[in-house]
Amino acid sequence: xxxxxETISVGVIGSGGMGARHADTLSxxxxxxxxxxxxxxxxxxxxxxxxxxxxxxxxxxxxQALIQHDxxxxxxxxTPDETHAGLVMACLRNEKPVxxxxxxxxxxxxxxxxxxxxVEFGRKAVQVGFMRRYxxxxxxxxxxxxxxxIGQPVLYKGTHRNVxxxxxxxxxxxxxxxxxxxxxxxRWMLGQEIEEVYVHGTNTGSAADEExxxxxxxxxxxxxxxxxxxxxxxxxxxxxxxxxxVVGDRGTIHIAPANAPEVRTERSAGHAxxxxxxxxxxSAYALEMRRWIENLHxxxxxxxxxxxxxxxxxxxxxxxxxxxxxxxxxxxxxxRPKLYR
Ligand code: ISE
Numbered sequence: 295x296x297x298x299x300e301t302i303s304v305g306v307i308g309s310g311g312m313g314a315r316h317a318d319t320l321s322x323x324x325x326x327x328x329x330x331x332x333x334x335x336x337x338x339x340x341x342x343x344x345x346x347x348x349x350x351x352x353x354x355x356x357x358q359a360l361i362q363h364d365x366x367x368x369x370x371x372x373t374p375d376e377t378h379a380g381l382v383m384a385c386l387r388n389e390k391p392v393x394x395x396x397x398x399x400x401x402x403x404x405x406x407x408x409x410x411x412x413v414e415f416g417r418k419a420v421q422v423g424f425m426r427r428y429x430x431x432x433x434x435x436x437x438x439x440x441x442x443x444i445g446q447p448v449l450y451k452g453t454h455r456n457v458x459x460x461x462x463x464x465x466x467x468x469x470x471x472x473x474x475x476x477x478x479x480x481r482w483m484l485g486q487e488i489e490e491v492y493v494h495g496t497n498t499g500s501a502a503d504e505e506x507x508x509x510x511x512x513x514x515x516x517x518x519x520x521x522x523x524x525x526x527x528x529x530x531x532x533x534x535x536x537x538x539x540v541v542g543d544r545g546t547i548h549i550a551p552a553n554a555p556e557v558r559t560e561r562s563a564g565h566a567x568x569x570x571x572x573x574x575x576x577s578a579y580a581l582e583m584r585r586w587i588e589n590l591h592x593x594x595x596x597x598x599x600x601x602x603x604x605x606x607x608x609x610x611x612x613x614x615x616x617x618x619x620x621x622x623x624x625x626x627x628x629x630r631p632k633l634y635r
Pocket of ligand 1: 454456471472473475571
């Protein structure tokens with residue numbers, strides 16, 4: 295990619311909800327980038343999205359073809375989780391920067407393979423879509439912690455609820471697809487690495503499959519004596535919510551209330567709750583794309599990287615082992631390469 299080129303041509307892989315959201319941001323709300331092509335196995339859906347991004351946009355059913363195309367400078371991957379690692383590796387082989395939705399991979403060895411390939415490449419080219427790091431409400435909490443407002447942070451308390459589990463959800467995929475956000479957020483907020491996990495799960499009766507542990511409680515031990523406790527519930531029914539409080543040795547901080555006003559009437563007080571992540575995190579998705587494009591122009595990526603993708607997946611893996619064994623599971627990451635220090 296020519297870092298000085300005025301407009302970065304981005305190939306969007308996957309034209310579902312996240313692909314459409316990122317394509318819209320790239321085409322309509324930021325300068326310095328445009329959507330150069332769209333790929334989806336569902337050609338009709340890809341064509342529909344492409345038509346909203348410009349005239350005569352390239353449409354492919356094959357991700358590799360889009361990645362290799364000379365008119366594409368960088369890629370955004372939003373396809374199903376199990377396709378991520380292969381597509382990211384193809385971007386690295388073609389020396390193209392890539393923004394990949396979380397998780398970076400579904401197997402730890404594939405995530406580490408990406409780290410290895412990027413180290414070999416010699417500079418950062420991969421960003422992972424941990425969008426909470428760009429959410430204004432999360433940033434307020436992070437900035438207050440970094441400014442020392444609550445002293446040393448010692449405990450992260452998180453809640454993560456989806457309305458309904460998607461079809462095909464398993465106990466493990468809840469960790470890979472949903473809890474991975476909370477594992478990354480705990481590391482980020484506390485500034486410590488996860489060392490030990492202990493997970494309990496239950497079937498609430500609203501899961502399509504009665505084997506699926508659709509409500510999971512994750513306990514973490516992190517460095518410097520920090521702790522975390524996270525509830526992940528994918529069949530909460532009433533709405534989509536991400537909540538968090540961080541306890542420090544001089545105070546606590548709670549994320550600001552939802553994006554809706556508090557209404558008091560007829561002996562009740564309350565606010566609307568969003569239906570999904572696209573409704574809850576519009577500012578975060580817009581800012582992460584904006585920063586990514588700015589970083590590409592500046593030639594230096596600053597967002598969540600392949601190392602964050604690898605370490606969070608390592609924790610996911612340990613959580614899955616804990617669910618199976620009913621025991622605590624501890625683990626250690628491989629040595630952090632210089633590129634990520
Ligand atoms: C979904 O895939 C997301 O990425 C959302 O951010 C997350 O909150 C949700 O649980 C996932 O299923």
